[in-house]
Structures are given as structure tokens and as C-alpha cells.
Amino acid sequence: MVGAAMACALGHEPNFAKKKITLLESGPEKVFELTKTYKNRVSTINPASVALLDSFGAWDKILQMRCQPVKRMQVWESCSDSLLTFNHPDLSLELAYVVENDVLLSAITDSLKECPQVEVLYDTKVSNVDIPMLNDPSAKDSLLTISLNNGRILRTHLLIGADGSNSLVRKTCNFPTVQWEYDQAGVVATLQLSGEAENTVAWQRFLPSGPIAMLPLSNSLSSMVWSTSPTHAKKLLTMTKEEFIDAVNHAFWHDDKKNLIAQNMEKSLEKFLDKIVPGGTSMRQLPPTVIGVDEGSCAMFPLGLNLSSHYVRQRVALIGDAAHRVHPLAGQGVNLGFADVTCLQSMLTKAMNEGADLGSLNILLAYETERQRQIIPIVAAIDGLQKLYGTDWTPAVVLRSLGLQATNAATFLKDKLIQKASSS
């Protein structure tokens, strides 16, 4: 998604009309047909990503296919009664949209077809990258060489590595990378809800084993991402439909893990906050009941963190999961990648206007500095939340419950969080 969006953004940039852009994809071209059945891989897309997709006409194509607005988010946990809600006043504006990944990719691919200078090579794997500067610092003007699995050789001023969390480009650059696997897997499924009603709320409940989220797809369907231990994830996938539905409803509704100390402290804080911010604590809503699951929609994915210490070197830039992979609990992964695209596009356009070499380290460093300033605190916050909520140890439960409660009452803080999550 991120690499295709990058090619599309540059392909639609008038200054790049005379440049040759090649998008290399090791997989086959996906021909997507919209059917009644929703795909199980979806992304929550923030307003900044919508703006990028809109800039090259892909957003209109998504609207013509399908997506579901999110107007409210409710985050709560199983060990206490604390909760956090986000919405614009009167639910007037969308906080985000839930879009199937295949719909996103199909819209971007269609927009790519409008760019004559972009060549897309499917079933084409990069097998080797030769960066002249790596072995010879004086070779800064030399082009970079890419070897493909079909024997073809390409030479370029700039290689943008959007090759995912296992990035060959990142490894070739020898960038030290902080990485670990969470002892968790993300189980996804398309859930059928009881009754037909406006479905525009994203729900996320933190359980000690990991968060479970329900994201709206249509008035009767939601997409689930349940991060849990790999053993439990495997068990969920082998359950009968009835057992699976019971497990999901139980995860959203049960009160088995309530911590009395945290609940009492939270009640005292609530009384105090009510005095200083009357009406500041928002109403708890109840999530919809799940009554079914779409056939064949359950699948599990490993979850991990990668953070490359550098995103650029002479003639190379990394974007998307190749540079940073995060836990899906905040729905930020692809949004961070799309924000990389917006930033790199603007730096390269500026360089182009100045007649500079697009692969020059100075230009690319400006991209790296700008993005790392944004990304490092977000990656740290997401990882911190994953750890803070991954326990039912009383001091941690008290700390997070009071923190969540106070944040919920502080409108300005919530506005800041919405702003941050909207722009990545």
C-alpha cells in the first residue's frame, strides 16, 4: 500500500512528468472485484491519509467502492471502569475511516494507471541492491544498481524501500534496527452484529492478554482485531462458530478481572473531576452484541516492533513498515507510512524545483529528521501502552485507570490526541 502510494504521489506530481518511476512488486497484480463479502484485512485511515489519497484521486475511488466512517471511539479496559472516548462535538466530523486493504490498493493501483511515466513490474523481486557509497565514499555521484530475479538490472538516482518489515533494502544499508516480536498474534475476523443500526463507533477493550478491537464496516458488520497470546490465537482459530462468538462477546462484556482497589480510587477521582470539570466524564456506551462471523474470515498475524535507526543514506530512503513497524493497537501502521509518503514527496518536489540530485544525502536527511521527530514518540507511546495494559498487577492497573480517567475529563488533552492521531 505504501510503495504504491509513493509511486502514485510522485506520478501525479507535475514536476516529475519527465522522470521515470518504476514500482517493483514481488507479488502478482491483484485484480480486485467488489463482492458482498468484506475482506478480513482492513485499515483505519486517518484524515491525513485521506488527504494524501485524495491528492491523486484515489479517495473518490474508495468512496465509490466502500468504506465506513468512524465518528466515535471508545477505549476501556477489563480491570477497572475507566474509559476514554473520542468524538467531535455532535459527532459532526469523522475521526477516521475503516477501509479494506484490497479496496485501498485497488484505488491506488487505478490512480497509478493515470501516470504514463510510472511503470509497474509485478512478479518482480529485487534480489540485490548495490549502493556505490557503501564501499567507496568517493562514489557519491554514481548511480545505485538494482538486480531483479528475472536477471534485469536497473540503475537509479534514488531507491525508495517500501518493502515491508523484513526489508531487503534496510538490511542492505546495514541500518541498526531495534526489533522484537510481541508474544502476541493479531486474530482478525469479520463479525456479524445483532440488528441493523448506524455503526460508526470503533470499540477497543484492553484485556491483560491484549486488546480486542471492533471496527465498523457496515451497519451490520464490524472487523475484529484481537491481539492475544499465540496459543490463545491458535485456539480461537480452531473453535466452532458458536464458541468463537461466545469468546468474542465474553471478551467485550465480562467483569471477571475487575480490580477493587483501582475501582475505588477511580470513583474518588471521578467525584473530584466532576467538581472541577462538571460533566467532563463521558457516558459509557455498550458495544453491539456479536451474533455471527463470516465464513473463512478468521486469520492470525504475528505482531512485532521494528524501528530502523536511519531511514536514508545516499540514493536510498525507507518508507512504511520497512522503516517502522508498530503494534496495531493504535491503528497507526499504514497511516505512518502514508505520512512518510507525504513528507518525502514534498522534500523531493522541493529538490526537483531547485534542480538538485534527488538521491543526494542532504535532501534525504531532511526527510529523515522530519519523520523521526514524529515517529519515535509515537512508536514509544504505542509500545508503552502495549506494556502498561499487558498486566493485571494492581499498581499498573491503578496508574493506567487514573490516567485514562483524567485524560477523558481533559478536553484539551483529548483534542491534542485526536490531532496527533489524525496527522501521524
Ligand SMILES: Cc1cc2nc3c(=O)[nH]c(=O)nc-3n(C[C@H](O)[C@H](O)[C@H](O)COP(=O)(O)OP(=O)(O)OC[C@H]3O[C@@H](n4cnc5c(N)ncnc54)[C@H](O)[C@@H]3O)c2cc1C
Ligand atoms: C492485524 C493487523 C491490523 C492492522 N490494522 C491497521 C490499521 O487499522 N491501521 C493502520 O494504519 N495500520 C494497521 N496495520 C498495519 C499495516 O497493515 C501495515 O503498517 C502496512 O500494511 C504496511 O504497509 P507497507 O506497504 O509499508 O508494507 P507491506 O504491506 O509489508 O508491503 C511490502 C510490499 O513489498 C513487497 N516486497 C517485499 N520484498 C520485496 C522485494 N525484495 N522485491 C519486490 N517487492 C518486495 C511485498 O510483496 C509487499 O507488497 C495492521 C497490521 C496488522 C498485522
